[in-house]
Amino acid sequence: MDSPASRASVGSEPRPAPAWLLGLLPLVLLTAAIGAFVALGAPGLGERRGPPAEALAVERTRLEPGAIELTVRNDGPDAVRIAQVVVNDAFASFTGGNDAIGRLASATLRISHPWVEGEAYEVQLVTGSGGTIAHEIPVAVATPAAGPSFYGLLALLGVYVGVLPIALGMLWLPWIRRVPARVLRVVMALTVGLLAFLAVDATLEGLELAGEGPQAFGGALLVLLGGAIAFLALTGVGAWLQDRRGGAQAGARLAVLVALGIGLHNLGEGLLIGTAYATGALALGAFLVVGFALHNATEGLAIVAPIAREAPSPRRLAALGLLAGGPAVLGAWLGAAAPSPAVSALLFGAGAGAIVQVIVQLVPSMRDGNGRALHPGAVGGVLGGMALMFATGLLV
């Protein structure tokens, strides 16, 4: 990289070429080369042979009485024209998708079919070349109509599984304040264990979602990308907070970061719940709420642990709780709109990355007098946290 610059400074005695020009030169040449390559019709490579490669991914399925609505995205290299639609071995009339769908473009098909609740359907999209792309609807359930009551219900759901359990978990604060430092370290280790479990869980969920969606956007790569983005963004926010406040109130800063990280995770969790409910894959019950309450209450503990030795105001605590739990409501709303699996995968990756960042932040508070992070108490705490998550996870 530096050789052109050095040569320039040596070669041009009177007035050295400006640095920006030297930086731009390879770029200009590259553009010219690509332009020539395209203009000459890729000399030497010949034409691609064979029929078009057709690939479509169904991103969204909506069911209304008498109609199935599919949003499909072309994640193959060539344009795809949907000529006919077959539902459970019968040609069905449909609207939409009249034109060929270009690469990465999408179309929404509205298919007339007298589907019956609870039954399974296979929709086959027949392309212009006679190829078929199958889409499974394992259990047909009407997609809830999106109205105020629907969003209200999802908000309630988000509060049940996100906000309330975290708020309750934060009530451990008075207890944490009174326990000796030794016990507090174990509690911190416990929260690290909880979070590590969540990070792995979110990654796996994200990878699963990524596998369902269009692969042209990156597939599983999106999960890792989302993770990296969230990790780096939170690290940046942490550094910025440190710059602003100096070393003071390290615990408060940590609490904000933990709440933010858990919030990102709960966004993904809400997203999944909203999507599952909107697509009818989810029935809500008391057991669900109980399970999530136990599961997420531990997240409240993780938030208050870093500020055990400080005296936060109730308002501050409420803000932290909302920061961590509120995104569950947002996620549920977002999920009800049934976003592309690619978007969901990215958000799940972000949730996982955020948690990893939180773990990195929490580890110092586990250290004992000898500076060891993984002292016997901490190891026990981490394992205990994982066991707790595993056990409460079985309930959900």
Place this chain on the structure above:
Amino acid sequence: MNVARLTRRSVLAGVPILGAGALAVRASATPGAQLAAAAPPTVHGGVGHTRAAGHSAASGHARFRGGEVDHAANGFDPHAVLRDFDRGATRRLPSGRVLREWTLVSGDQDVELAPGVRFPAWSYNGRIPGPTLRAREGERVRVTFVNGSDHPHTIHFHGLHAAVADGTHGAGAGVVAPGRRAVYEFDAEPFGLHLYHCHARPLAEHIAKGLYGAFVIDPREGRPDADELVMVMNGFDTNFDRANEVYAVNSIGFAYLERPIEVARDELVRIYLVNALEYDLLNSFHVHGHFFHYFPTGTAREPAEYTDTVMQCQGQRGIAELCFPRTGRFMFHAHQSEFAELGWQGLFEVRDGLAGVAGLCRV
């Protein structure tokens, strides 16, 4: 049926939402996760969806989007194929027998099977099914086959013939290379309804892509006058997974649903029914509101059955005779409902005042 995979976060136990905006938390909820599918259909107050919902929205027959294909571009119209009998060219042999001759040319041809769906088919004389060859019992038959396709093909006739005229590998001209020709010569016997098809390997593909047709041998004394229809039941494997995506009579699904077959009231209708379907073991023919006399393979003068549904295995065929004493529209279709809704269904439109081409019903 695929059961939805249950992850811990994706499916949760069983109390459904009741009413709008209210979360019903029931103490009696069962701890085990249940699929929504396992529950009986329910009514969601907030959504207004019931089990029977939607029947009005999607009523009517299954059909293609866009209705009809471009028959002119295909080079054949199922309605023309229906009553098109190719009697070839005849001349007297010195012995006094009639020699009946045809030339069949195979070719590679894109066919629009459903609006917007093009299939790289193979055909005899530019149509699928190939021409319905019609001879009379006892005549000498000579078929010149010209392979205009890029692939090797043959014509194998059902009927009685010498080994050299079998149209298979190792018999006579054997498999005919692209650009080459072969002559198949044999006596027209026995009378009845037969078929011809390509016998090059892989056999299923060569037949499924369109190389087949009906072969009618009339009895010496002929058959009673009738409105005669040829129905070659077939299907196409458009995605090459060795299962058919579309089913039809005479190649184009729903063609006789979009435009019903007009028949005259009280006139004898004779249907030459051939099953040329590949990949499915059986096909069938069923007509609404009427029964028909069925002559398996058309080789006997007395019907074997009086029925409204007959099944045929691959390569099987038979003659159905019926009359329509009432005007109106009557469906006919494969009684494999799957085939019917994938294209193999049509309508008879029974009318008064059609120009009589055939004899009155004897039934």
